[in-house]
Amino acid sequence: MHWYQKEISLTAKRRGFHLVTDEIFRQIPEIKAIQKGMANIFIKHTSASLAINENADPTVRIDMESHFNKLAPENALYYRHNTEGPDDMPAHLKSVILGCSLNIPITGGDFNLGIWQGIYLCEHRNNGGSRRLVITLSGE
Amino acid sequence: MHWYQKEISLTAKRRGFHLVTDEIFRQIPEIKAIQKGMANIFIKHTSASLAINENADPTVRIDMESHFNKLAPENALYYRHNTEGPDDMPAHLKSVILGCSLNIPITGGDFNLGIWQGIYLCEHRNNGGSRRLVITLSGE
Amino acid sequence: MHWYQKEISLTAKRRGFHLVTDEIFRQIPEIKAIQKGMANIFIKHTSASLAINENADPTVRIDMESHFNKLAPENALYYRHNTEGPDDMPAHLKSVILGCSLNIPITGGDFNLGIWQGIYLCEHRNNGGSRRLVITLSGE
Numbered sequence: 527m528h529w530y531q532k533e534i535s536l537t538a539k540r541r542g543f544h545l546v547t548d549e550i551f552r553q554i555p556e557i558k559a560i561q562k563g564m565a566n567i568f569i570k571h572t573s574a575s576l577a578i579n580e581n582a583d584p585t586v587r588i589d590m591e592s593h594f595n596k597l598a599p600e601n602a603l604y605y606r607h608n609t610e611g612p613d614d615m616p617a618h619l620k621s622v623i624l625g626c627s628l629n630i631p632i633t634g635g636d637f638n639l640g641i642w643q644g645i646y647l648c649e650h651r652n653n654g655g656s657r658r659l660v661i662t663l664s665g666e
Numbered sequence: 667m668h669w670y671q672k673e674i675s676l677t678a679k680r681r682g683f684h685l686v687t688d689e690i691f692r693q694i695p696e697i698k699a700i701q702k703g704m705a706n707i708f709i710k711h712t713s714a715s716l717a718i719n720e721n722a723d724p725t726v727r728i729d730m731e732s733h734f735n736k737l738a739p740e741n742a743l744y745y746r747h748n749t750e751g752p753d754d755m756p757a758h759l760k761s762v763i764l765g766c767s768l769n770i771p772i773t774g775g776d777f778n779l780g781i782w783q784g785i786y787l788c789e790h791r792n793n794g795g796s797r798r799l800v801i802t803l804s805g806e
Numbered sequence: 807m808h809w810y811q812k813e814i815s816l817t818a819k820r821r822g823f824h825l826v827t828d829e830i831f832r833q834i835p836e837i838k839a840i841q842k843g844m845a846n847i848f849i850k851h852t853s854a855s856l857a858i859n860e861n862a863d864p865t866v867r868i869d870m871e872s873h874f875n876k877l878a879p880e881n882a883l884y885y886r887h888n889t890e891g892p893d894d895m896p897a898h899l900k901s902v903i904l905g906c907s908l909n910i911p912i913t914g915g916d917f918n919l920g921i922w923q924g925i926y927l928c929e930h931r932n933n934g935g936s937r938r939l940v941i942t943l944s945g946e
Contacts, residue, residue, distance in 0.1 A: 527667055527669075527807055529807075529842050529843065529945060529946050530842075531842040531911060531913065562671040562802070563669065563802070563804075564706055564802055564804070566909050566911060568910065568918070569920075570918075570919065570921075570923065571920055571923075572858075572860045572920070572923055577762040577765075578766050579712045579758055579762050580712045580758055583747055585746040586747045586755070588746055588747075589744070589747050589755050589758075590758070590762065592742075592744045593742070593744075593759055597737070597877070598873065602872075602873070604872045604873075605869050605872075606868055607863055607865040607866045607868075607869050615866070615869050618860055618866055618869075618870070619869075619870065619873055621859060622857040622858075622859050622870065622926075623763055623903055624762060624763070625765060625857075625905060627908070627909050627910070628767070629706050629708070629767050629769055630767070631671060631706060631708050631800040631802045633671065633800070638708070638710075638800050640709075640710030640712070640798070641710075642711070642712050643710065643711075643712055643766070658920070660911040660913070660918050662842070662843070662844055662911045664804070664843075664844070664944070665669060666669050667807055667809075702809050702811040702942070703942070703944075704846055704942055704944070717902040717905075718852075718902075718906050719852045719898055720852045720898055725886040725887040726895070728886055729884070729885050729887050729895050729898075729899075730898070730899065730902065732882075732884045732885075733884075733899050737877070763903055764902060764903070765905060768907070769846050769848070769907050769909055770848065770907070771811060771846060771848050771940040771942045773811065773940070778848070778850075778940050780850030780851055780852070781850075782851070782852050783850065783851075783852055786902075804944070805809060
């Protein structure tokens with residue numbers, strides 16, 4: 527039985543949906559020691575989130591940004607939390623809709639993802655900066 | 667300590683929200699060996715998703731389909747990813763909103779769900795076909 | 807290796823988003839025995855949910871309630887499930903959007919949350935009553 531836990535950073539990204547499977551994977555070589563288990567990826571922020579979706583066509587990620595800007599628009603008249611800029615309250619809303627952690631099965635030392643699945647960093651701020659993740663791996 | 671992992675399939679279902687608690691449970695008899703632990707159910711697709719909600723009244727699942735068709739409509743003018751049919755980009759959006767994995771406590775060899783809770787397969791494509799899940803059980 | 811599991815209750819809360827990090831933490835002193843691991847918090851209901859977001863400014867939680875009332879409004883003409891009151895079907899919709907379980911890394915005997923993160927109970931019913939959670943801790 528293995529437990530492995532570490533904190534890693536993702537480089538600063540512009541607002542939008544970004545494929546980060548490889549940027550995460552290369553920072554956790556310890557995953558190779560696990561034949562069957564689970565990976566938890568947790569983002570320690572309230573205005574960026576994590577998701578899993580299509581890894582091939584970049585227009586999917588563009589459409590996600592467009593659509594989430596409709597689902598959680600800037601400057602809604604009923605927002606009271608607006609002192610940190612028009613992108614701030616929508617960022618919190620997108621974060622709870624998408625979620626702050628992923629749980630991915632590990633099989634044979636690798637993420638057991640579907641062929642079209644990749645990990646997204648969803649950056650909801652205009653200038654969110656580098657983002658901090660906790661990775662916890664367990665298994666045998 | 668037990669780790670158990672397997673891939674299973676769900677039969678093809680029409681677009682909509684489907685109760686699949688029993689279809690999953692009967693494929694994982696190994697759960698009975700675990701007194702306390704966790705089950706992760708992960709769907710290896712980007713246009714179907716998993717959720718937990720009301721297990722009794724089928725109109726809840728009909729309303730979910732109606733409402734998600736409003737939240738992520740077909741043929742939005744700003745969609746760029748539209749070569750795979752009008753149901754494709756909405757399927758990706760519904761998938762990230764609902765999520766691709768569930769984490770359910772195991773107690774006494776069974777899912778520890780609330781009395782009204784059941785597991786939904788949310789099929790977002792008109793013809794999604796059979797869907798592939800990875801089930802990972804851990805506990806003691 | 808530790809596995810710890812228990813059911814706890816949260817006191818009844820009015821409809822809205824509530825910070826419950828401390829109400830949960832003080833009911834699981836067993837977490838202090840775990841140096842690295844995972845906590846799963848699972849709500850056994852279909853009309854309340856759990857989320858992680860901003861822990862400081864209460865206007866964020868007010869705006870969440872306002873916005874989710876737009877995302878899943880009462881009395882939509884297409885709802886068929888409406889015998890349990892106008893707040894019932896929207897509660898089910900909010901529950902699947904936000905989700906019924908959280909997975910939080912444990913580090914050094916505590917939740918490893920970001921400095922601005924807290925745990926929300928999202929109460930979607932007008933009179934939801936006390937809510938039941940299953941807490942599962944694992945780690946070493």
